[in-house]
Amino acid sequence: MRRIRLSSIVIRGCRISVQFSRVIAQSFLSSSKEGIMGFWDLLVVASEPVVQVMLIGLVGAFLAVGSHAILSADALKHMNKVVYVVFTPSLIFASLAKTITLGDIISWWFMPVNIGLTFVIGGALGWLVVKLVKPEPHLRGLIIAVCSAANLGNLMVIVAPAICSDNSGSFGETTRCHSRALSYSSFSMALGGIYIWTHTYSLMKNSGKIRIKMLEYGDLKDDAQEKQNDMEAPLLLPSTSSAAIDGSQKLPEDDAPQNFFERAKESTLQIAEELMSPPTAGVIMGFVFGATPWLKTLIIGPSAPLRSVFDAISLMGNATIPSITIILGGNLAKGLRKSRLNLSTIIAVMIVKLILLPAMGLVVTEVAVRLGLLPKDPLFRYILLLQYTNPAAMAIGTMAELFDVAREECSVLLLWNYLLSALALTLWTSFYIWFLS
Template sequence: MAFWDLLVVASMPVVKVLLIGGLGAVLSTQYVNVFTEDARRHLNKIVFIVFIPALMFASLAKSVTFEDLISWWYMPFNIFLTFLFGATLGWIIVKITKPPEYLKGIIVANCCAGNMGNLLVIIIPAMCQEKGSPFGEPSVCRVYGIAYASFSMALGSIFIWTYAYSLIRSSSHIHEEQQIESGRQEKVPNIDYLNAGEKSGLLKTVQVAPEVQSPGGNPLSRSQSACSIIRVSSIPKDFNQEVVLLSSPEKPSYFHNILGKVQEYTKDTCQLILEELKAPPTVGVIAGFIVGAIPQVKNLFIGENSPLRVIDDSISLLGEAAIPAIILILGGNLVKGLKSSSLKTITIVLIICVKYVVLPVIGIFVVKGASYLGALPDDPLYHFVMMIQFTVPPAMNIGTMTQLFNVGEEECSVIFLWTYVVAAFAVTFWSTVFMWILFP
């Protein structure tokens, strides 16, 4: 097909997203103040609990078979590669720009974790229904497109809530340590002042308690004691004080430190995976896979003569509300990025280059290589989804994590604003290139 024809097909879904997202942004401004932060939060809960699971179940139950589950084995590996290359490039950005320590994990997370669910659910079906789409019959394309996007969302969420979550949590710990260290520096006694007092005669007696009595009357050894006490006794009465200096406890070995961190990370990761498996969107995906893969169960829900088709129709009706609601929330949340932050402009520019220049090129070589080796099914739409996974902007869940840990919220909002603005042009361009490659 002609490149310009494909450009029109790729641009129309993005224009629709911009129009609806722009409406959400306008409704969220202080001048209109209809789509407030509380309203977005409540609507987001409804989308998360009701609309998205309904959309996933309806699409997967209609399209998925057991053979499809086997043939889609490459998608988890493809998502893993997006995280691997994105994290590597994010680490390079950190080394170049040298941001504050607590922002390093946030920058890497924005480079590696892409919006592989909501955005694909929006773009793929719209592209299928566009006149002149090269992906075949619109109704069939839409069903399979939502199925691919739903599977991508479920897998991407697991990666995001494990690796990206650990990065944001580490940034939070670093930020807390920096705040504590800053507070300690403000409260540490002026040792130079005490030394000067001793030399000048103001400090007559310094008594260090090698043993401290416990509340029960038993002496504690120096290694067991929590502190040593220095009493300054010869300064005038108004200035008499006790200075409590914390002693350093025995430090565990390096091996025990590493082992403890590994155990903590493994425990937290398992808990996150279990929580993610219990999340409503994941439950919708699992239920859709079960219904679609088992013919006897599928015949109960899907088809004109199925006895439980009214349930499938009701679920499909709920799922249709997911896409416009997601776009409205997306537009409203991007308004927060208008606030100023301490993030350098060069950092934002490099993140944009990674997301929309380097990763899409890598994605083309990865997917074409996998296709050459026979790892992908013959469906061009599946190949297109694999490529577009390398091109999406950062996952909105990262913003949720920064709010959860109270670290880098403003910086993350600024990254979201500019990456999603540029995504309107980058996703259109790369979608055209991908279709041009798949349909020469």
């Protein structure tokens, strides 16, 4: 009798599933042509900036390979230093000084909190990935950095204003929506720069120190020792590879122990050093000029006496995105065969970046709405959600080059992240628009 009852329950469940599938199919088939075209428009808008990044990256890869390669290892390092010292601070300063006001900084107070939460949640998920896949010690900071630091710069500036062309009018009149989206994106870029060039910069800097110690202890071979094995090293190492260390391996420690005051002094000096980095200095100066009306009138406007200076800074800032992307493509072409990442690590990082982190962003923003912490502007909420959805920051590649650590592994992770984001960003963006409508 129990078997008969169980069989009847299963049959009923199958019938309900079939009926539900029919309803979904009928709803899909009955959808209007305008709806299908609307989704296609969203697909184009969301994937276009990612495709642009990949195309420019291909240019960098082409320039870095072959017998007449222009981007040698030394050329990449020198180009990277110019981006770090000149181009990136110029881009951040120009964006902030032009679009941000003191009222915006006060009314958008939740945005820095939200970006901080993306780093905290992403960092925690990255730490879990490290515990699960057990990478080499000098790669742990890279994995946490990729999971926590999102591209809050060029992609935000491109994707957010472009979404205003959506025919549904979900975010208001197109011109006003475009202006607000550009302001939100610029503010996000500046705040993201603060977090990236302090938190992520510290992670990559510590990873560089760990790599140096591993070389000294003989736990890691340098590039010269590995040249003879380059032709045999695969792109994705299997999980049984000797490169995947077990959990019992410990990091090299300093010979002399430090007391509390010495550690506090060292931490304070490190924070001060990171706050004085060129990108962070660009953020601070951008906030000062943007929030001070009389300073803004000196450099911005048709009658500004220092207009030429601001135009020159903006021109240098425009070179940031293509330069970083070309460097990324060059590193990728040089490092595919030397990557020590196994397949399980790449899959775990992609799950965090493309699925778990955006889902957590939905929870965070919904809780903030229920608590009344957000303004009644769906575009503002969309920007907050987008901060959880964007692929990893390309500035991580800049830091990997600066500290000569995990350059090849960084390029591989960023490659997979941007390739898969072309689809993931499109799907999440479409869902966000439906959710906020």
